[in-house]
Amino acid sequence: MAYLIKQIRARFIELMPLFFLFYISLTGNSVIDFKFLSINVHYILIYYWVLRRPQLLGYGFIFISGIITDVVFGLPIGVTPLNLLVVAAVAAYVRVVTVRVSLINDWISFIPALLAANFIYFISLYFSNYSVDYLYLFTNSVFTFVCYPILWGIFTTLTNFMKE
């Protein structure tokens, strides 16, 4: 019985990134806005888990969560999945070429992921005739980058739970 409970607990903790991914997509909280501060949790979540535990966050799920975000936010369908998959692609590449796990390595390599995602975002919305608040997008990228270590810490704690 104790073994079964332990198994269920372990499975539940393993599914948490996936729950979180779909929760933020469905509730429209993938971008958290405080007064001047705005963080794209979606990017950080995907980048971290694809980099550290890719087996817990399938690309298919990332794609579906992007579709949901597009529908909830009223963006052309396909824009957010493309962004999220670009972030996942950078993370997958970094995972292949790096050996050591450290916050600094992850943090610095998050910059190209953000730049690539924003570039794709510009292009795709430009061709879809949507206006974008460029200043907002810039501040969002900066704060997303700055807040990466906080979420990195939370996710690493969760990873340690999984190991236990």
Place this chain on the structure above:
Amino acid sequence: METSREDVGIAIRSAFLRTDTKQRYSLFFLILFSIILIFVEKIETKPLNYVRSFVKDGIYRVSQMVSYPAKSFGTSLNFIEKHVNLNEEYKVLEKENQILKNKIVQDEFLNLENVQLKKLIDEQVSSHNNLVSSRVIIDKQSPYLNSFIINSGSNKNIKNGMTVLDGKYFIGRIVDVNFFSSRVLLVSDLNSHIPVIIEPEGIHAILYGHGSSNATLEYLPENHKIKKNDKVYTSGKEGVFEPGVPIGKVLINDGQIEVLLFSDLDQITFVNVDLADVELR
């Protein structure tokens, strides 16, 4: 040690094409599929629209259910806060009520006079009762699109471009219609450009949304005499919106002519959609 071009190629192939680490689909395939979806989004055919409506309606319902606990928590907090401030609010409302009572008498006279004058110039005094009331089901403001979802769609004869009102105030228009839901693009959105008329001067302009900040009046004549608190109405010039729907009042901020909306867009629960035939207008 030097990194050869082959190593980079192997790393990219490994990251993009392989479906290892329990991944069912390769990144390359999904990225390609996303790009195709963006192009497909531009194609307007009946079967595709049906699929889109079906998917969107489904996601809206699930989103509404998932958001419910968080929303209930927020509502409870507001409820408690309102109860705490009840006494103060009562005093303010009492004063306001007195002022309004005085104004009602004045307004009734002006309305009567207005109707009589309109009759004089043979203008049709129309009262439209073809409004559909709907509830806002998802009001999560996107950082990129100021809009919300209402629980009426093509089942209630709603069409793209229809005017959406909060009470009698203009707040936006329908931009996406599904079977049981529609998306309302608010006047505050970056993509919203509404032809308006500013009274009492009768000046025509375009009301531009700016996301979080106030909407502004653009394309004004050079020597305009717009003052603070002038009223802004839809002009109906483009033929989509009915003319004379109140939107807000003028606010002059550092030389910039802004419009303070009559409706608080963050506090809307029910809206009215004007079903007057858009194509006919």
